[in-house]
Amino acid sequence: MNPRPAAAPRRPREGHKGTSGRVLLWAGSAAMPGAALLAARAAMRGGAGLLRLLDPEGLFGLLLPLALPEAVRVEIAGPPDAGWFGARDEHALLIGPGLGMLDPEGLRRLVREALEGFRGPVLLDADALNVFAGRARELVRPRGVLVLTPHPGEAGRLLGAEVGAGEAERAAAARELARRSGAVCVLKGAGTRIDDGQREARNPTGDPALSTAGSGDVLAGLLAAYLCNLGAAFDAFAAARAAVWVHGRAGELCAARLGERGTLASDLIEALPGAQRELEGGGP
DSSP, X not given: OOOOOOOOOOOOTTOOTTTSOEEEEEOOOSSOHHHHHHHHHHXXXXXXXXXXXXXXXXXXXXXXHHHOTTSEEEOOSSOOOHHHHHTOOOSEEEEOTTOOSSOHHHHHHHHHHXXXXXXXXXXXXXXXXXXXXXXXGGGOOSSSOEEEOOOHHHHHHHHTSOOOSSHHHHHHHXXXXXXXXXXXXXXXXXXXXXXXXXXXXXXXXXXXXXXXXXXXXXXXXXXXXXXXXXXXXXXXXXXXXXXXXXXXXXXXXXXXXXXTTTOOHHHHHHHHHHHHHHHHTSOX
16 A cells, blocks of 8 residues: 655745745636636645636636636637747646637647646646547657646547556556656546556545546646645655545545535535645644
8 A cells, every 4th residue: 555645845934925836727618617717726725826727718707706816817819839838937737627629629739839838847637638539649748747637538548548447457557648648647536546657656545425527627726736846855746646645535524524425526625625734744
């Protein structure tokens, strides 16, 4: 059994919102605006001091101030290129939750520009992965950290082969995806697998309460916050292990309070602080 992972580094006493972690989020669509809001709220509950949500279609002008007044909306005139991403000052970039598949080629191009230009860690989730079905090797990032958070269906599409339900099959799929892409792969599911091509871990926390719409968006936002604080003692593999542990523990806490059937993804967000305190050694 894997030992309990290291917690994300604590905030320095002399820090401020700019040093606590700045997350740039590209997520949401007219059909799925909630995915962006869940990821954004989870990032801030995970410790991000500043969350900026890209809003090229003007979807969140009224919604964001009501749902998350702490976040900042970023309007842009057109699709960003590598130069635009390279000029950003955020510490981590999350692309994918709720974007939809209306323009697969456009989204593929966007992800390529981000991988080339953004200087910090990049996390790809949901449809930012689906548009690379059968093209996992195209996700290789020559410089910088890359994290992928597929569920088994998305992993299977990336690899071009169905991922079996057994532990050995899941472990093999996570390892193969990590090797092909050079990324840290977080293969979600009961006993989530984390693999960077050399190291692997199986997460011990979690509950069927996590089997609800938006749960993956919460994990993606939380992990994006943790990727803001990488260092020699807390690399992307460690950040992924910590985020998955906290997310799973939040599911357990919600199940104990609300039951497996009564837990929503938004409930998970409210349970994140308690789960984080436990990992830091301040709880049960």
